[in-house]
Amino acid sequence: xxxxxxxxxxxxxxxxxxxRYRISMNKVFAGIAxxxxxxxxxxxxxxxxxxxxxxxxxxxxxx
Numbered sequence: 001x002x003x004x005x006x007x008x009x010x011x012x013x014x015x016x017x018x019x020r021y022r023i024s025m026n027k028v029f030a031g032i033a034x035x036x037x038x039x040x041x042x043x044x045x046x047x048x049x050x051x052x053x054x055x056x057x058x059x060x061x062x063x
Contacts, residue, residue, distance in 0.1 A: 005053045014038055017045040032063070 017033045018026050023044050026033070033045050051060040 003053070004051075005055070007054050008059060009052050011052070012047055012049045014043055015046045015048055016043045021042055038046050049057070 014036070017029045020035075020042065023035075024045075029046070035042060035044050036047060046063045047063045050058060053059055
């Protein structure tokens with residue numbers, strides 16, 4: 001992980017694990033993934049949050 005240099009950019013993205021009709025069959029991300037709402041509708045998966053510095057290095061990442 002890189003160091004923060006005073007100016008950081010924050011972005012978030014959705015990582016869809018599976019389609020909604022297959023939620024009951026999903027076993028890999030059963031304890032991690034959840035249903036969430038976005039501007040485009042509902043999805044089942046993870047939300048990735050990234051903080052990057054000016055050089056494009058990742059300062060922090062979380063799900």
